[in-house]
Amino acid sequence: MEMEIDQSRDIVYHSYDIPSYFDIKWDTMPKDKRDALVLIQAKATALFAKRFVPFYKIHYKHISEDDIMNISSLGEFAFKLPVTTKRHLSENDAFDFLPDFVQIEEMINKGTGGTTGKPVTIYYSKSDWNAMAQHIARSIKFDFQNNLHELKGLNVVGMYHGDHVTNDIYRDGLKLLGIHVSGRVSTKKDAKSNYDFLQHQKPNGILAPPSDPSDSQTKGITLDEFLKSDAKNSSEFAYRFNNEINPKFKLIFWSSMPLPEAMLNYMQNHLKIPYIQGQYGSTECCPTGATCKYHPREFHIGYGPTLITVIHPTEKRLITENERGHILVTKTGGTYDGKNIVPTGTYIINLRTGDSAVLKNINGEQCQCGRNTPILTDLKRIEYVEVKADAGCQVD
Amino acid sequence: MKTIEIKNYINGKFIATDNFNINDNAINDFDGCKAKIYFCNDWDLTAAIETATLIQPKLRLVSSNMLADLLSRTMDYYFDNNEDYVFLSEMTGSPYRFLRYAINGTKEWVKDFKNFYTNTFRSVVSSYIFSSNPTFAILPSNAEQIALFVIAQSIMAKSSIIIRSSSRNAGSFTSMKFVEAWNKVIDELNPDLHFLKKIVNIVNYKNIDDLWQHVSISDWNYICFGSRHTIHNVIASINQYATPRKFIDYGYGFSNSIVDSSALLNLDHKNKEVMLNEITQKVLISATENTGNQCTASDVVYVHKDVYDIVFRSLKQNSVKYKSLDPKHPESIGIVSPNNVKYIEQALTELNKREHLNIGSDANGKKIIHASIIPLSRYEYASEYPGPILFVKSYDSESDLLQQMTKELEINDVLKYLSSSVFSSKSFFNTIAPKLRTYKLKYDKPSHEVNLYYYHQGKNLLDELTELTIIEEKY
Numbered sequence: 001m002e003m004e005i006d007q008s009r010d011i012v013y014h015s016y017d018i019p020s021y022f023d024i025k026w027d028t029m030p031k032d033k034r035d036a037l038v039l040i041q042a043k044a045t046a047l048f049a050k051r052f053v054p055f056y057k058i059h060y061k062h063i064s065e066d067d068i069m070n071i072s073s074l075g076e077f078a079f080k081l082p083v084t085t086k087r088h089l090s091e092n093d094a095f096d097f098l099p100d101f102v103q104i105e106e107m108i109n110k111g112t113g114g115t116t117g118k119p120v121t122i123y124y125s126k127s128d129w130n131a132m133a134q135h136i137a138r139s140i141k142f143d144f145q146n147n148l149h150e151l152k153g154l155n156v157v158g159m160y161h162g163d164h165v166t167n168d169i170y171r172d173g174l175k176l177l178g179i180h181v182s183g184r185v186s187t188k189k190d191a192k193s194n195y196d197f198l199q200h201q202k203p204n205g206i207l208a209p210p211s212d213p214s215d216s217q218t219k220g221i222t223l224d225e226f227l228k229s230d231a232k233n234s235s236e237f238a239y240r241f242n243n244e245i246n247p248k249f250k251l252i253f254w255s256s257m258p259l260p261e262a263m264l265n266y267m268q269n270h271l272k273i274p275y276i277q278g279q280y281g282s283t284e285c286c287p288t289g290a291t292c293k294y295h296p297r298e299f300h301i302g303y304g305p306t307l308i309t310v311i312h313p314t315e316k317r318l319i320t321e322n323e324r325g326h327i328l329v330t331k332t333g334g335t336y337d338g339k340n341i342v343p344t345g346t347y348i349i350n351l352r353t354g355d356s357a358v359l360k361n362i363n364g365e366q367c368q369c370g371r372n373t374p375i376l377t378d379l380k381r382i383e384y385v386e387v388k389a390d391a392g393c394q395v396d
Numbered sequence: 397m398k399t400i401e402i403k404n405y406i407n408g409k410f411i412a413t414d415n416f417n418i419n420d421n422a423i424n425d426f427d428g429c430k431a432k433i434y435f436c437n438d439w440d441l442t443a444a445i446e447t448a449t450l451i452q453p454k455l456r457l458v459s460s461n462m463l464a465d466l467l468s469r470t471m472d473y474y475f476d477n478n479e480d481y482v483f484l485s486e487m488t489g490s491p492y493r494f495l496r497y498a499i500n501g502t503k504e505w506v507k508d509f510k511n512f513y514t515n516t517f518r519s520v521v522s523s524y525i526f527s528s529n530p531t532f533a534i535l536p537s538n539a540e541q542i543a544l545f546v547i548a549q550s551i552m553a554k555s556s557i558i559i560r561s562s563s564r565n566a567g568s569f570t571s572m573k574f575v576e577a578w579n580k581v582i583d584e585l586n587p588d589l590h591f592l593k594k595i596v597n598i599v600n601y602k603n604i605d606d607l608w609q610h611v612s613i614s615d616w617n618y619i620c621f622g623s624r625h626t627i628h629n630v631i632a633s634i635n636q637y638a639t640p641r642k643f644i645d646y647g648y649g650f651s652n653s654i655v656d657s658s659a660l661l662n663l664d665h666k667n668k669e670v671m672l673n674e675i676t677q678k679v680l681i682s683a684t685e686n687t688g689n690q691c692t693a694s695d696v697v698y699v700h701k702d703v704y705d706i707v708f709r710s711l712k713q714n715s716v717k718y719k720s721l722d723p724k725h726p727e728s729i730g731i732v733s734p735n736n737v738k739y740i741e742q743a744l745t746e747l748n749k750r751e752h753l754n755i756g757s758d759a760n761g762k763k764i765i766h767a768s769i770i771p772l773s774r775y776e777y778a779s780e781y782p783g784p785i786l787f788v789k790s791y792d793s794e795s796d797l798l799q800q801m802t803k804e805l806e807i808n809d810v811l812k813y814l815s816s817s818v819f820s821s822k823s824f825f826n827t828i829a830p831k832l833r834t835y836k837l838k839y840d841k842p843s844h845e846v847n848l849y850y851y852h853q854g855k856n857l858l859d860e861l862t863e864l865t866i867i868e869e870k871y
Contacts, residue, residue: 227442228442228445228610230446231442231443231445231446231449232445232449232613236452236453240450242446242450245450260439262437262438262439262440263439266439266440266442266443270407270439270443270446271446
């Protein structure tokens with residue numbers, strides 16, 4: 001497949017038959033075909049960045065357009081193009097990562113905290129945002145392929161702090177499945193007042209982060225706090241999360257922090273919550289992986305608007321099956337007017353998130369859930385921890 | 397060697413976990429069973445709390461008569477084989493003879509629960525008794541029959557209960573045996589009431605320091621056994637997180653005996669000898685029963701100066717019969733745990749009374765403690781020791797006795813003796829009885845015996861846990 005990129009700003013992929021990000025083909029197509037599609041997206045993104053994004057014009061000054069065009073594999077993409085670091089993002093103006101022609105009023109601005117250090121601002125254009133929303137919706141749609149009607153009209157409450165990116169992206173993503181997501185209303189931080197809010201709201205599901213064992217993150221009222229408030233609530237007519245007595249409570253979405261096995265066991269086997277799904281992601285690139293029924297604490301990489309590659313810590317190669325490596329993420333696409341296009345918000349190419357993971361199912365074998373995508377497992381944060389902590393930013 | 401598994405019991409299921417300990421006979425190296433104890437994590441604890449919360453409203457619908465019947469039938473299966481007693485005896489060091497007596501006594505009392513229930517609420521002319529809120533109980537480490545005492549009353553009070561054993565975990569075993577028997581009876585008599593299988597939850601939660609942040613819940617009941625210091629700490633911990641409905645504490649087991657000269661004077665030589673022997677036997681048995689670790693065991697005996705010498709001599713002479721032997725031996729007073737042996741030795745060394753400690757060793761060379769009689773001057777004060785230690789003090793007069801006892805309570809930071817036995821003439825008893833600060837006063841009876849029909853430490857647990865609605869009707 002040849003790639004042609006015209007000189008205009010409207011670089012689109014649709015002529016290469018790139019499926020919609022809402023299409024579950026992404027998770028089942030043969031590995032070679034998917035890698036080829038992803039490579040087209042990644043190269044187009046890099047080429048566009050070199051031409052139109054101030055930071056990358058400089059960052060890629062030693063890389064020619066031909067060099068980018070000649071990249072023949074995802075491994076080459078990871079190593080031929082210099083990595084972007086969190087420091088690059090935090091030490092340069094947010095506008096330096098936006099294409100020259102950007103219409104800033106059309107952007108959704110999501111930043112990392114910056115309460116104690118330098119904040120990082122990420123702009124999502126509408127097309128980038130829509131792509132992310134489709135992506136997150138797809139990961140849930142995959143699990144409900146023949147029962148999508150069950151999701152229609154459900155009400156989920158997002159318990160992240162008001163403007164946290166997770167609440168917003170879930171709201172727009174789940175909307176595509178007919179699920180209504182309302183954000184947390186209370187400004188109080190104690191679990192009890194928020195639990196009282198849920199008692200009034202009576203949702204069919206909640207979206208909340210598991211607690212941070214180091215207690216250093218304040219993303220929202222944690223899932224732990226809600227579940228424990230629920231367990232202790234002695235009111236006879238309380239709205240409970242236990243599916244045996246309240247079959248209306250169906251969904252738990254978690255993100256941001258690892259889910260302890262004991263907690264998963266409690267939700268699955270004691271409360272019998274029918275659907276529990278976790279997302280791996282970052283503020284920079286939003287969702288990049290989702291759990292499945294058979295890997296409830298590991299993440300199938302979700303391709304489309306984001307590309308994840310995992311590189312060997314010391315050698316210049318991608319990792320092989322069951323090896324641990326550093327995660328690189330690239331924002332590879334937006335979707336506009338039914339067409340998949342290169343990103344038009346903040347450009348992130350080969351960003352070292354600071355996370356490391358072991359990669360499984362690298363050769364595209366089919367999981368019992370039906371996906372054949374690689375699985376990120378045993379995620380750890382090994383880099384930037386200090387920077388993240390100093391900057392008080394969201395560690396996703 | 398057989399291994400007995402002590403699992404958590406949560407939401408009607410026995411749960412084994414990856415986190416376990418194998419107690420190779422906790423107390424001594426007897427031939428017997430190993431205890432494999434499975435510990436639970438925070439989320440298992442949350443599941444137990446969730447279960448207790450959910451089951452609570454359902455208990456309202458079950459009649460007290462039915463619960464009493466189920467409890468009564470449960471006693472047919474509870475500790476119904478000798479192996480369980482043998483295992484428990486070996487695990488705890490409590491004498492086999494004592495365990496049979498104590499557990500069977502508690503079983504008989506539970507069998508007669510309708511009577512106890514009626515007596516408890518006899519002053520309530522007309523009432524509707526309904527469930528209060530769930531209960532969380534930490535069991536003591538020195539009385540294995542307490543599990544049944546607590547669970548049975550909680551069930552009758554229609555309060556779902558979470559049991560956490562002491563660190564010795566024997567309480568989990570006795571609770572587990574209850575659950576097995578209870579479930580069997582429900583299956584046999586009334587399978588429709590299967591939800592009652594969730595009324596008891598047993599959690600082997602290891603870390604007591606972390607426990608309270610998870611189990612402190614407003615409007616729940618809490619039962620705790622321990623010293624005033626322990627109780628204060630537990631109350632403070634719970635209050636950090638919640639406001640309980642009731643906190644029911646069974647505190648420091650500080651008990652005494654009093655031998656007045658009037659018990660022995662004016663008797664001829666022969667009768668005096670008989671009486672002296674009888675009194676000293678009663679005092680000694682109350683000080684040594686179940687390794688002297690019963691809450692109602694006499695810790696100190698006050699002896700009038702006129703008879704002090706003969707009583708002390710008699711106590712000393714007779715004490716040799718109260719030996720620490722294999723707990724299965726019919727005359728054994730039980731085995732004090734190695735930790736407690738260490739503690740007692742150290743504490744008595746600090747008191748400069750180490751030479752009075754009757755310490756020996758078993759066949760394997762491990763230190764054991766036999767009944768030890770330890771004299772104290774009027775300026776020295778007794779306290780409770782987890783072993784067969786009896787302090788002996790002399791008093792000059794009634795006022796001297798009361799003064800010394802008051803000071804002793806103050807030093808031990810307790811308000812009342814748990815149990816006081818008086819051996820004296822009836823007139824002396826009648827004079828002193830109103831002046832003694834004690835929960836239970838016994839005349840010419842050993843202090844250690846507990847009658848479950850009476851209040852214990854001034855409390856009726858069933859009454860404390862029960863919620864009543866009084867019904868008033870037109871005449």
